[in-house]
Amino acid sequence: QAKEAGRNTCHFFSPELNMRATERLLLESTMRRALEREEFFLVYQPQMELRSGHIAGIEALLRWRHPDLGVVPPNNFIPIAEETGLIVPLGEWVLAEACRQAVRWQQEGQPPLRMAVNVSARQFRQRNLGLRIEKILMETGLDPALLELELTESAVMENPEEAILTLRQLKKMGITLSIDDFGTGYSSLSHLKHFPIDRLKIDRSFVKHVTRDHNDATIAEAIIALAHSMKLTVVAEGIEHSEQMEFMHQRHCDTMQGYYLSRPVTAEEFGTFLKRLGESDGKAHGLLGG
Ligand code: C2E
Ligand code: MG
Ligand code: MG
């Protein structure tokens, strides 16, 4: 919109917009260097099966350890990486690192757990995404059945015909597919039913007040019913309290994820968590908290 506004006015050259452009360029080059300097790292958050109390999987979440700013959360840099295209190499690094870590834990004798990785819209649109992922799986040695990709509604709905081909290809490889932040984007149900997906993740915004807000409760229940009627499993994200967990449990939501179980932690901390888990029969309930 800067271009449109700027064509015939001097707004385009206003210091404010100028700075934004400069800032963006600076950020882009900084991020490119950060990738080379290995300033990015992953944290891991467990998911628990509500029926059994067993750990069902792990979500890998990206962090940037900036030398001056400290740890930068993904919402502050992923949109820029998405815009500049840096998300493609960055996302590939995330996939490879998450797969490597999953294999490392198995080599340490931990039971195999499914590793979920977020894939951005732009990354999903890459023509050879399937091949690239296949290569990463081969190089890291991770069983495709232990990889899950989290896609947003907008990523798959943007071009549903293309999306379905990509999803089928990934599905054929044995990868689990889920729709992240479900309910916040725009999903066409007629497309959704043709997508070979496995799970829906109820967005945190509906979970937050689920025990107090009748509308949020209705939405959460509707998503659970929708998923189950399509033979999909459901994950509730952002569970911070036992009441929210109880709500989801009572409504037969399959899986939970959130601070109540554990915050996202470093690979080292997660390794310790897995060891303790092994000593408690794989039951996470009561083992953790916050
Ligand atoms: P998401 O995929 O929906 O991930 C869940 C976010 O909720 C994470 O934020 C997680 O730390 C946070 N969270 C988990 N449990 C709770 C809880 O109980 N309460 C609250 N308040 N928050 C909780 P995070 O790590 O800051 O990531 C934010 C978003 O950035 C992610 O949302 C995802 O969309 C994106 N993201 C993170 N890592 C990657 C990545 O490697 N690639 C891409 N493309 N996007 C990523
Ligand atoms: Mg996610
Ligand atoms: Mg999510």
Ligand code: MG
């Ligand atoms: Mg979310």
